[in-house]
Amino acid sequence: MKLETALNAFAALSQETRLLAFRLLVEAGPQGMAAGVISDALGIPHNTLSFHLTHLSQANLVSSRKEGRSIIYMANFEQMRDLIAFMVQDCCSSDLARLHQADNADCAVVEFVDCCIPQSVKTES
Amino acid sequence: MKLETALNAFAALSQETRLLAFRLLVEAGPQGMAAGVISDALGIPHNTLSFHLTHLSQANLVSSRKEGRSIIYMANFEQMRDLIAFMVQDCCSSDLARLHQADNADCAVVEFVDCCIPQSVKTES
DNA sequence: TTTATATGTCAATAATTATGGACATATAAA
DNA sequence: TTTATATGTCCATAATTATTGACATATAAA
Numbered sequence: 424m425k426l427e428t429a430l431n432a433f434a435a436l437s438q439e440t441r442l443l444a445f446r447l448l449v450e451a452g453p454q455g456m457a458a459g460v461i462s463d464a465l466g467i468p469h470n471t472l473s474f475h476l477t478h479l480s481q482a483n484l485v486s487s488r489k490e491g492r493s494i495i496y497m498a499n500f501e502q503m504r505d506l507i508a509f510m511v512q513d514c515c516s517s518d519l520a521r522l523h524q525a526d527n528a529d530c531a532v533v534e535f536v537d538c539c540i541p542q543s544v545k546t547e548s
Numbered sequence: 549m550k551l552e553t554a555l556n557a558f559a560a561l562s563q564e565t566r567l568l569a570f571r572l573l574v575e576a577g578p579q580g581m582a583a584g585v586i587s588d589a590l591g592i593p594h595n596t597l598s599f600h601l602t603h604l605s606q607a608n609l610v611s612s613r614k615e616g617r618s619i620i621y622m623a624n625f626e627q628m629r630d631l632i633a634f635m636v637q638d639c640c641s642s643d644l645a646r647l648h649q650a651d652n653a654d655c656a657v658v659e660f661v662d663c664c665i666p667q668s669v670k671t672e673s
Numbered sequence: 674t675t676t677a678t679a680t681g682t683c684a685a686t687a688a689t690t691a692t693g694g695a696c697a698t699a700t701a702a703a
Numbered sequence: 704t705t706t707a708t709a710t711g712t713c714c715a716t717a718a719t720t721a722t723t724g725a726c727a728t729a730t731a732a733a
Binding site: 582583584587594595597598599602616617618619 | 678679680681682
């Protein structure tokens with residue numbers, strides 16, 4: 424990932440409405456969510472939200488498809504993954520994190536060495 | 549991690565000078581780097597850089613210690629980890645990512661299910 | 674002490690970004 | 704068709720953020 428791409432992604436996620444919208448879309452998964460539904464959920468005027476969805480879209484963090492008169496937005500999980508990889512890759516030199524392909528070959532795994540999971544996020548699965 | 553904390557972290561990383569400085573510090577590892585060294589490395593005036601380092605510091609992405617007349621900054625790897633956890637935690641509901649403690653108990657692991665490692669980052673270790 | 678070095682703070686200005694009213698477009702329902 | 708719905712675009716204004724000269728402080732060297 425290029426520096427500029429990462430900058431755009433971070434900028435997109437640094438604004439409250441956009442971060443909330445992005446989280447809704449991450450939660451919604453691949454099926455996505457209509458612009459109006461997001462607008463209602465967040466209580467943001469449709470034109471303001473449109474501006475922010477365009478911003479997220481230009482940062483390649485979401486994509487969209489048209490369906491009837493609605494536009495359905497969905498999170499771009501690949502870009503999210505690339506952004507995490509970007510953050511972690513410089514750690515490799517100091518061996519604080521590693522990024523590798525898991526043995527079963529359908530996972531990318533980020534390992535944080537010599538640390539524990541933050542309290543705020545409990546162990547899943 | 550609170551929403552506000554994540555917003556501050558993303559905002560801190562969304563500016564070129566700050567992202568470059570942060571990457572230098574991530575590369576430098578726990579021993580850190582003096583403000584002046586960063587300033588020289590990036591070719592940024594010391595007062596401008598000071599503003600940006602304070603910004604990173606307020607976002608808790610770096611910390612600092614005094615050493616002689618220098619101030620040594622270092623990346624806060626824990627905050628970085630928490631930020632990644634924040635990004636990934638909403639995925640759990642749609643099973644696109646999982647965050648868990650590794651078997652050997654000194655790693656936190658983020659697994660991205662059903663995906664491959666981005667081209668830009670080659671497999672380590 | 675005096676001077677040089679490393680860094681921070683302040684304040685004015687410049688640059689960038691967000692907001693929402695008014696209007697436009699495109700689709701579906703009446 | 705006409706009307707209602709869903710969403711986008713444009714533009715002026717408001718709000719936020721970055722830059723840098725001038726000055727301050729703190730430490731070390733001469």
